[in-house]
Amino acid sequence: MTARSTHHNLWAARAGDLALALICLLxxxxxxxxxxMGRAETGFGQAHAATAPxxxxxxxxxxxxLLIAELSAGRLNTRILAVLGVLTGVVAVLRLPAGPADSxxxxxxxxxxxxVYGARFGFLLGALALLVSALLTGGVGPWLPFQMFVTGWMGMSAGLLAPLSRRLRPGGWGEIGLLAGFGYLWGFLFGALMNLWFWPFAPPGELGWMPGSGLVATLRQYAIFYAVTSLAWDAxxxxxxxxxxxxxxxLVLKELRRFHNRFWFTVAEDAAA
Structure with missing residues (x-):
């Protein structure tokens, strides 16, 4: 690998990091x-009607x-990109028979x-899979970008657990227990985050947000709203x-790792370059 190629990959990697950071900020x-902004609109039907598009x-x-930057940096290759496409389709299809509250x-x-594949891959998979499933089911609406953000964060945060895997036996009960607990936590976190896309537009009152409330009062109001409306579904x-x-x-981890080991490759730097 030449110094020019190394420099290009470094800048591409930084561009990918910046793209992901900007997406999370968005x-x-x-x-x-x-x-x-305060309550510019009222009623659930008006939630983000102008801003969601x-x-x-x-x-x-x-x-x-983000996808182009990851490919340019070598953190994704065409084979892993194909795996991303397949998993996106599988996740979209798995969502079709989803039970109550997107169980x-x-x-x-x-x-x-x-x-298995890392935080950036996890974000791309979560966001793209929700987009494809919405197109398949006709579930396109002002809630869609918010679902894409949250499921992207779900996949990204799972990738951040990877350093812990070095201390756990692959496929062992310790690893499965860690991931099961992580999935249990995200069952509640998904609902808690998704409620925020419409809660500020709820009619003011005991369950709705009261504009001008301080942080503590707002958190208390939301805790009541969440307990009454979402806790059972999220459980x-x-x-x-x-x-x-x-x-x-x-079983799934074994197959994901098998494809990762088979399709992933890195280009070693040539000392003579």
Whole structure:
């Protein structure tokens, strides 16, 4: 590998890191800006009616930029890209028979794939799979970019668990227990985050957000809203995540790692270059 190629890969890697950071910042802005702006619109039907298309229009090119940067940096290759395409399709199909509150017919695979292939791969898989499934089911609406952000974060955070895998036996009960607990936590976290896309637009009152409330009061109001409206559904999702990972995790991890070892390659630097 020449010094020029090394320099190019370094800049491409930095571009990928920057693209992912900007996507996460965009997601944070999308969820939190209503709290800063106050109640500009009222009613669930008006939630992000004007802004969701803007966030979606920004998210698509940002995901493409991240994908191109990862390919240029060598952190993805064409074979792993093919694996990403296949897993995106599988996750989208697994979502079709999803039970109440998007229960875990597909979440577990995003978590396991992100854990094996890394944070950036996990983010791409989570975001793209939700986009494809929405197109298949006609579930395109103002909620879609928010679902893409949250499932992307799910896959990304699973990739951040990878350093722990060095201390655990691959496929052992310690690793499966870690991932099952992680899936259980995300069962609640997914619902808690997704509620924020519409909660600021709920009618003010005991369960709705009161503009002008301080941070502590807002958190208290949301805790009440979450406990009343979402906790039971999310408990079903959390339990299902944990059970599916416990039952299928060892087999799925084995296959994901087999494809990773078979298709992944790195280019060694030529000392003579």
């Amino acid at each position: 997601g944070a802005i999308a969820f939190l800006y209503p709290f800063a 803007i966030f979606f229009a920004l998210l698509g090119p940002a995901l493409l930029a 875990p017919t597909f979440f577990f695979l995003i978590i396991l794939a992100g854990y 079903v999702r959390a339990f299902g995540n944990a059970v599916l990972i416990a039952l299928l995790g060892r």
